[in-house]
Amino acid sequence: MPNTGDTFVTTLKRAHLFWGSHRHTNTRGIVYGEAYLHIPIAQARRLNIYNEKQPNGNIIYNCNTSDGFLTNSILKSSGKRSENDVYAKQFHGNGNLKLLGTWFNHINAQIGDRIEIKFISPTEILLTRIWFII
Numbered sequence: 001m002p003n004t005g006d007t008f009v010t011t012l013k014r015a016h017l018f019w020g021s022h023r024h025t026n027t028r029g030i031v032y033g034e035a036y037l038h039i040p041i042a043q044a045r046r047l048n049i050y051n052e053k054q055p056n057g058n059i060i061y062n063c064n065t066s067d068g069f070l071t072n073s074i075l076k077s078s079g080k081r082s083e084n085d086v087y088a089k090q091f092h093g094n095g096n097l098k099l100l101g102t103w104f105n106h107i108n109a110q111i112g113d114r115i116e117i118k119f120i121s122p123t124e125i126l127l128t129r130i131w132f133i134i
Contacts, residue, residue: 001048001058002119008043009130012113017104035101036092037115037127039077044087047119051078054086058123060094066128069106073099075125091117091125103127 010016016038039049050057063075074095077088093099103109107129114130 001122003047004119004121006047007116007118008040008047009114009116010038010040012104012109012111012115013038014111017101017109017111034092034097035104036090036097037075037100037117039088039090041081041087041089044089049077049088050086051080051088053080053084057086059088060123061091062124063091064120064124064126065103066126067107070099070103070127075099 017035043049048057050059052059059077061075061077063073064071073093075091076094077091079089081087081089091100109129116128116130118126118128120126
C-alpha cells in the first residue's frame with residue numbers, strides 16, 4: 001500500500017484518453033468517454049499498488065483533482081500484465097469507466113500530457129495535471 005506523500009507521474013497516451021473506443025479487443029462494443037490512468041509496473045511494485053489478485057490488498061482509492069472538478073470520487077486499481085500478476089496497471093473509476101474521461105475532457109487533456117498521482121494518505125489520491133511553461 002502506498003505511503004502518505006508518495007507520488008508518481010504518468011504520461012497520457014491515446015489508449016488512456018480513449019479507452020472505450022481505442023482498444024485492441026472485440027469483447028464489447030465501443031463506449032465513448034471511457035478513460036484510465038496508466039500505472040507503470042515499476043511504480044506499482046515500488047508503491048505496492050495491487051489488483052484484485054492480491055489477497056487483502058487495497059484496490060479502492062478516494063480521489064480528488066487539484067482543480068476541484070472531481071471530489072470524493074472512487075478509483076479502482078486493476079488490470080494485470082500476466083495471469084498471476086498482483087500489481088495493477090491502471091486506475092479507473094470504480095463502477096464508472098467514464099469518470100476520468102469527464103475530467104480529461106474538462107481539462108482538455110491531450111496525448112503527451114502528464115498527470116501527477118499523489119497519495120494524500122495510503123487510500124486517498126490527488127490528481128494534478130502538470131503544466132509546462134515554455
